[in-house]
Amino acid sequence: MSQSLEETSLSKVKRGPNRASYDKDLAFSIIDAALMCHVGQTKQGQVFVTPTSHWREGDYFYWHAHSKARNVKGPIDEPEKVCINVSLLDGLVLARSAMHHSVNYRSVTLFGVPELIDDKDEKVRQFKLFLDKVSPGRWDTLRPVNDQEIKATGVVRIKIDEASVKFRAEPPIDDPADNNWPVWAGVVPLKREWGTIEQDPIQTAHYSEPKAPDAF
């Protein structure tokens, strides 16, 4: 049975609680299905939202950036509980009234004080986990990382506990009196797929094609 996330004053879903879940495995599956997240933090009271890539190992949510970048260094220099959202748009929900139009989506919101990963070997292990998500099997084929690169890359993590899931995956729900309103109603699903690979124009040799990820 899946464990539950912590439903705190921050993570408790206030709007549309019927679409909320605190199931940890569900949160993990959404985090793993997405390549990008949005990190929210403050600097001297001003909020900043930064898009970035993330990965997960067990109960921990990781991201990286230049070691001096705001979304890695900021919350370490001025410790604060950041807010991270991971969202995947799954479709348009077209109802009979404007009011009941919606989207189908999967979303996780996480809160936590970031922890900096300092240990060199651990950083490299995390780089590999990240690459394994982006293109499985690719790590061992790459030019190995060097000390300067390890130093220049900041890796932080938060524990996935104070968090919540929101999702919608169903047809429109109109006011019953509108159900016979003469307009098409239903869902227009959003499809994502990886397109034809575009080899670097400066590369003339032929190598095995890369594996694309299951995440988008």
Add this chain to the structure above:
Amino acid sequence: MSQSLEETSLSKVKRGPNRASYDKDLAFSIIDAALMCHVGQTKQGQVFVTPTSHWREGDYFYWHAHSKARNVKGPIDEPEKVCINVSLLDGLVLARSAMHHSVNYRSVTLFGVPELIDDKDEKVRQFKLFLDKVSPGRWDTLRPVNDQEIKATGVVRIKIDEASVKFRAEPPIDDPADNNWPVWAGVVPLKREWGTIEQDPIQTAHYSEPKAPDAF
């Protein structure tokens, strides 16, 4: 010639300034190409990031929510400059070293103190503009909005001026010494498209199929 956005201490891009732009038309095109944005705000010092749908009219960026929802009412009750990010992931950039892996993307970051749209007629006009983005021509086919719905829906906007664009749209850029490293390098583009429409199961009549948007 396109106007320029305001390059302030908030909106100036500090990391990767070579990928930054302050071209207003470019910002508009990215805002219009995306259905979803992430609104960052604070409540009693704690940052929150909320995904939502947005639309644009001229120089203004609009979003809506339940009139009591945090991302509409919060910045009105406690006025603050919110930060909004709109991002579209366009592809994976696979380099010869882990360090130079990246993504191709289009991203706009906006700052502004939200302004509440109170006038009833103006709110309805904005609802129509939003619907026109989501499914062109649909508005006039819907059951008209009523007073209760107008009241329950909060609409806010910020002016698109203190903002910046970041984007990447090119092959990997490796350290020159790595250019002959024997691994495939290039871009894996991400494709988005609208799938087969799924009519509401409770609807048995046949109506014209909806128009899908150009935004994703």
